Amino acid sequence: MSQKIALNEIAHGRSGDKGNHANIAIIAYTQAGYDWLRDHLTADAVAQYFKPMLPSRVIRYEAPNVLGLNFVLHDILAGGASRSLRIDTQGKTLALTLLRMPIDLPANVERMLREPPSRLGR
Amino acid sequence: MKTIRIGNGCGFWGDSVDAPIRLAQRGRLDYLTLEYLAELTMSILALQKQRDPEAGYAGDFLDVLQRLTPVLQQQPNLKIITNAGGMNPSACARQAKVVLQKAGLTRRIGIVSGDDLLPRLDALLPQHPFTNLDTGELLATITPRVVSANAYLGAKPIAEALAQGAQIVITGRVADASLTMGPAVHEFGWLWDDWDRLSAASVAGHLIECGAQACGGLWCNWRDVPDWSDIGYPHVDLTDDGSFTISSDAGPGVNRETLVEQLLYEVGDPLKYLTPDVVADFTSISLTTVDERTVRVSGAQGDEATSTYKVSIAYRDGYTASGTLTIAGRDAVAKAQLCGKAILQRIGVAVDRSNIECIGGGACAPGVIDPSADPPEVMLRVSVHDRRKDVVERFAKELAPLVTSGPPGVTGYTTGRPAAREVFAYWPALIEKNAVESKVEMLT
Numbered sequence: 001m002s003q004k005i006a007l008n009e010i011a012h013g014r015s016g017d018k019g020n021h022a023n024i025a026i027i028a029y030t031q032a033g034y035d036w037l038r039d040h041l042t043a044d045a046v047a048q049y050f051k052p053m054l055p056s057r058v059i060r061y062e063a064p065n066v067l068g069l070n071f072v073l074h075d076i077l078a079g080g081a082s083r084s085l086r087i088d089t090q091g092k093t094l095a096l097t098l099l100r101m102p103i104d105l106p107a108n109v110e111r112m113l114r115e116p117p118s119r120l121g122r
Numbered sequence: 123m124k125t126i127r128i129g130n131g132c133g134f135w136g137d138s139v140d141a142p143i144r145l146a147q148r149g150r151l152d153y154l155t156l157e158y159l160a161e162l163t164m165s166i167l168a169l170q171k172q173r174d175p176e177a178g179y180a181g182d183f184l185d186v187l188q189r190l191t192p193v194l195q196q197q198p199n200l201k202i203i204t205n206a207g208g209m210n211p212s213a214c215a216r217q218a219k220v221v222l223q224k225a226g227l228t229r230r231i232g233i234v235s236g237d238d239l240l241p242r243l244d245a246l247l248p249q250h251p252f253t254n255l256d257t258g259e260l261l262a263t264i265t266p267r268v269v270s271a272n273a274y275l276g277a278k279p280i281a282e283a284l285a286q287g288a289q290i291v292i293t294g295r296v297a298d299a300s301l302t303m304g305p306a307v308h309e310f311g312w313l314w315d316d317w318d319r320l321s322a323a324s325v326a327g328h329l330i331e332c333g334a335q336a337c338g339g340l341w342c343n344w345r346d347v348p349d350w351s352d353i354g355y356p357h358v359d360l361t362d363d364g365s366f367t368i369s370s371d372a373g374p375g376v377n378r379e380t381l382v383e384q385l386l387y388e389v390g391d392p393l394k395y396l397t398p399d400v401v402a403d404f405t406s407i408s409l410t411t412v413d414e415r416t417v418r419v420s421g422a423q424g425d426e427a428t429s430t431y432k433v434s435i436a437y438r439d440g441y442t443a444s445g446t447l448t449i450a451g452r453d454a455v456a457k458a459q460l461c462g463k464a465i466l467q468r469i470g471v472a473v474d475r476s477n478i479e480c481i482g483g484g485a486c487a488p489g490v491i492d493p494s495a496d497p498p499e500v501m502l503r504v505s506v507h508d509r510r511k512d513v514v515e516r517f518a519k520e521l522a523p524l525v526t527s528g529p530p531g532v533t534g535y536t537t538g539r540p541a542a543r544e545v546f547a548y549w550p551a552l553i554e555k556n557a558v559e560s561k562v563e564m565l566t
Contacts, residue, residue: 008342012343012379012383013342014384014387017388019161019255019256019548020256023388025387027383027386049490050490051489052489053488053489061391062392062405063385063386063404063405065406065408066385066404066407066409068382068385068392070389070390070391070392072390075256078477081160081161081162081548082162082545082546082548083439083507083547085475085477085505085506085507086477086479086488087479087485087486088485093486093487094486094487095342097486097491099342100491114343
């Protein structure tokens with residue numbers, strides 16, 4: 001079995017709502033990480049991961065200028081901010097859930113890790 | 123080179139009431155923007171206005187304005203742009219004038235309206251079906267239940283109010299980016315078909331519209347925020363070519379990571395970010411680190427705006443309530459599930475919709491992440507939604523009895539019976555721009 005790491009080793013992200021849809025932006029730390037994500041983190045893979053939450057379809061958009069992939073998950077919010085009976089009505093935490101996804105360890109993972117952390121304002 | 127500084131001190135109604143004051147004090151701003159209207163805020167304000175013709179705006183703004191008066195005395199050129207007007211920008215402006223007068227200040231207040239389509243809905247419906255963007259249904263199926271219908275106006279009426287000498291601009295529903303684009307266009311005299319510059323302004327507006335979310339709020343690498351008690355609110359320094367730097371004087375500033383997360387926040391296709399005034403291409407911009415708290419954004423490109431405004435409609439959709447209990451001890455998840463089912467069964471009738479959640483057991487993404495171990499406790503949250511208010515109220519009475527009539531380990535019933543509240547469901551639609559007329563008035 002191949003060795004696994006969590007997606008958050010090579011990417012960060014943020015999620016939010018648009019009515020009953022959610023968007024999840026996944027942002028690679030490096031160009032090598034973005035290239036790997038573009039090949040491996042497909043719309044199908046994300047749809048499969050979130051299958052228990054019943055998205056009707058998942059669309060992936062690319063923003064290579066910021067090393068970002070933006071996933072729009074249709075009808076995943078069980079009614080959205082106004083009607084959902086879930087605790088996370090707006091999908092605010094979905095990015096963190098996706099960032100926990102186990103991925104196969106990329107061969108060149110050392111080129112995908114975050115550069116020495118940049119503290120804000122220091 | 124002319125630079126204008128626009129800072130946003132409020133990302134939603136409920137945001138920090140100190141942030142705008144700190145931002146204005148420390149930020150040396152030309153414009154302070156304050157954003158109050160979430161998708162569903164208008165329905166709440168519409169009902170307030172139904173009960174009281176002088177109500178229906180974001181009351182927090184008057185509190186903020188009152189506390190800003192010392193800053194306004196020191197900074198006579200500071201202008202304020204806000205959508206706090208909600209469903210009643212005129213009443214909001216009149217009350218703002220009272221607040222200013224009490225502090226000995228006179229300011230020319232611009233009022234932007236025309237977004238409220240509810241009074242004209244019956245007249246509009248024959249030509250404009252307000253088809254639900256998500257479901258394809260026609261609004262005619264629910265028209266009697268509509269409580270608010272507002273078009274997202276663009277930046278033109280805001281720029282016009284500023285051109286007429288407004289020092290404070292109070293609007294109803296406008297696109298969030300309009301609060302930034304209005305002053306930018308006014309200051310630089312950009313043309314309304316200068317798509318690249320308008321795109322740059324909408325990028326700037328989008329990056330600052332959620333306040334602290336650009337400056338470390340929600341940041342995945344949260345451990346790198348040095349002091350959470352002093353989180354920043356962002357400002358942009360815009361120049362005539364549309365490029366800008368973004369930073370914050372209060373708090374720790376911004377960096378590439380915090381900004382890219384915010385750039386893609388609540389975005390669909392980043393190639394086509396729709397605003398009333400331009401279709402912005404977020405994939406065209408470059409981000410360059412200037413220093414440890416500042417990033418430069420340049421290269422924005424855009425395309426001609428669409429022929430429609432987005433319309434946000436809210437309609438009455440029954441009643442809802444949610445209640446919680448804490449369940450501890452072995453097999454807490456199983457016991458919570460059992461309690462939730464018992465509560466729903468004890469109501470005596472089937473509710474239209476219900477949900478049982480075990481918070482602490484993966485409720486934020488149900489079924490995606492299973493809790494690996496047996497958690498020491500979970501919070502049971504049961505929610506119902508029904509057309510009948512009495513059924514929802516009946517549900518609210520079934521939580522407390524579990525403390526004595528449930529399995530062992532039920533506690534945490536401390537907040538009383540949950541209240542049944544009305545549901546205002548969201549109906550997104552479009553309308554042709556030529557059917558909507560924005561209005562600019564002055565109050566001096």
